[in-house]
Amino acid sequence: MTPARILVVEDDRIVARDIAQQLARIGHSVVGMTAVGTEAIEIALDQRPDLVLMDVRLDGALDGVEAALRIREQARIPVVYLTAYADDDTITRASMTEPFGYLLKPFDNSQLRTVIEMALYKHNAERRLHESERRYAATLSSIGDAVIATDNESRVTFMNPVAEALTGWTLRDAASRLVGEIFVTDDARGGPGDAHRNRHVSCADLVSGQEAQAWLVARSGREIPVDARGAPIIGDHGDVVGSVLVFRDISERLRNQEALRNAQSELARASRLTTMGELAVSIAHEINQPLGAVAVNASAGLNFINRDPPDIAEVRQVLHEVKADARRAADVIRSLQALARKAAPEPTRFQLDELVHEVLALSRGELQKHRIQVRTRFDPASLPWFADRVQIQQLLLNLILNAIDAMSVIDDRARTLNIVSEATEDQRVAVIVEDSGMGIAAQTQEKLFDAFFTTKAEGLGMGLAICRSIVDAHGGRLSVSAALPHGAVFRVELPGAGELA
Numbered sequence: 200m201t202p203a204r205i206l207v208v209e210d211d212r213i214v215a216r217d218i219a220q221q222l223a224r225i226g227h228s229v230v231g232m233t234a235v236g237t238e239a240i241e242i243a244l245d246q247r248p249d250l251v252l253m254d255v256r257l258d259g260a261l262d263g264v265e266a267a268l269r270i271r272e273q274a275r276i277p278v279v280y281l282t283a284y285a286d287d288d289t290i291t292r293a294s295m296t297e298p299f300g301y302l303l304k305p306f307d308n309s310q311l312r313t314v315i316e317m318a319l320y321k322h323n324a325e326r327r328l329h330e331s332e333r334r335y336a337a338t339l340s341s342i343g344d345a346v347i348a349t350d351n352e353s354r355v356t357f358m359n360p361v362a363e364a365l366t367g368w369t370l371r372d373a374a375s376r377l378v379g380e381i382f383v384t385d386d387a388r389g390g391p392g393d394a395h396r397n398r399h400v401s402c403a404d405l406v407s408g409q410e411a412q413a414w415l416v417a418r419s420g421r422e423i424p425v426d427a428r429g430a431p432i433i434g435d436h437g438d439v440v441g442s443v444l445v446f447r448d449i450s451e452r453l454r455n456q457e458a459l460r461n462a463q464s465e466l467a468r469a470s471r472l473t474t475m476g477e478l479a480v481s482i483a484h485e486i487n488q489p490l491g492a493v494a495v496n497a498s499a500g501l502n503f504i505n506r507d508p509p510d511i512a513e514v515r516q517v518l519h520e521v522k523a524d525a526r527r528a529a530d531v532i533r534s535l536q537a538l539a540r541k542a543a544p545e546p547t548r549f550q551l552d553e554l555v556h557e558v559l560a561l562s563r564g565e566l567q568k569h570r571i572q573v574r575t576r577f578d579p580a581s582l583p584w585f586a587d588r589v590q591i592q593q594l595l596l597n598l599i600l601n602a603i604d605a606m607s608v609i610d611d612r613a614r615t616l617n618i619v620s621e622a623t624e625d626q627r628v629a630v631i632v633e634d635s636g637m638g639i640a641a642q643t644q645e646k647l648f649d650a651f652f653t654t655k656a657e658g659l660g661m662g663l664a665i666c667r668s669i670v671d672a673h674g675g676r677l678s679v680s681a682a683l684p685h686g687a688v689f690r691v692e693l694p695g696a697g698e699l700a
Contacts, residue, residue, distance in 0.1 A: 627694055
């Protein structure tokens with residue numbers, strides 16, 4: 200047992216000397232003896248003993264109970280009461296001071312040793328607990344996240360400075376209030392809420408383990424976007440004794456995300472314009488061919504009208520052909536306008552096969568130039584798509600042009616481009632673009648979608664990186680693998696139209 204420094208407060212001097220001798224016999228030292236409560240307080244504050252043995256009945260204005268209470272409040276020194284009276288009133292009054300033990304006089308060395316050891320052990324445990332609580336409070340006060348703790352009735356017991364700053368409530372004002380009064384989200388107060396905001400996230404949802412974004416309404420009425428999560432506080436017996444709510448201001452993150460989206464959108468548009476420049480000859484052919492047919496048919500129509508009598512049936516036929524060729528040219532121009540347009544992404548319903556044929560029309564000149572045979576096969580269940588049509592058009596165009604480049608250097612086999620769509624077992628839709636080109640090495644496949652990575656002598660290496668960003672923005676998957684016996688396979692999977700609508 201570690202020797203302790205003990206203050207003896209006893210109104211009987213003979214008993215006090217006897218106690219001092221007992222303490223010496225069991226290895227402890229006495230730092231002072233007094234029979235007056237006020238002196239006991241002075242000695243305790245000056246000497247800081249490890250323990251006070253306090254007689255309940257003392258001379259002077261303060262009795263032992265009052266003196267013990269002040270010593271505990273001012274110095275947090277443990278007190279053991281000495282008394283020859285064990286009546287209920289005395290015990291009740293003394294217990295309110297949270298003593299560390301009682302000794303009923305007279306007592307022997309063994310009883311004294313046991314009570315002192317238990318009191319010191321209890322005090323050390325309490326001190327370690329207080330130190331742990333202080334470290335815990337200091338840690339929570341210094342972290343960057345906001346923290347609110349509650350009891351098992353969801354009433355606030357703790358808030359760190361970050362939580363005070365975000366909510367506009369001080370711990371003094373928030374203590375014992377329901378956490379729902381402090382952590383208020385937009386819908387919870389009946390506000391209108393913008394369409395893009397998440398639904399109201401309750402504290403109960405968060406404590407159950409859900410992580411969510413919410414719009415915190417501060418005490419001032421200011422709305423702050425936050426990431427929030429919670430967890431229950433489990434007691435010694437496995438019961439829930441409270442909860443902790445952790446949240447952080449994500450205003451800056453949302454601004455950065457918006458700036459990133461804008462930059463990606465501008466980059467994608469620049470890539471589309473670059474692609475259109477690369478396809479200028481092919482696009483010109485796609486426009487000139489129907490316009491040339493319009494001119495020829497218009498001339499023929501005039502000849503049919505000038506006959507005597509006019510050949511109305513032939514005129515009607517050539518006018519139908521003029522209309523069809525004009526529509527074909529208009530479709531090409533509309534596709535170009537969509538690719539060049541600067542607009543925010545907007546998911547719409549469309550048929551995949553129609554979009555594929557539009558993209559093939561834009562790239563027909565390149566396909567013919569490199570003598571590439573195109574094969575398409577569409578699963579009817581995979582045709583309805585719900586996505587941003589322009590972005591998917593850009594995605595397909597990039598993949599097709601990538602396949603054309605891969606096949607442009609081969610001469611020992613047929614150049615074939617296969618485009619296939621299918622519905623997957625997990626209710627997604629997929630489009631596969633397969634070429635018979637040089638293929639892609641396994642080590643290259645891992646870096647293929649990285650920005651600025653390219654295997655070509657020319658180009659920035661942004662085409663496939665933009666493809667990946669488009670697919671990611673739609674909650675999909677983009678993968679590449681080797682085709683057998685030659686070439687590469689790019690597979691795009693997106694949530695089905697019914698899932699996203």
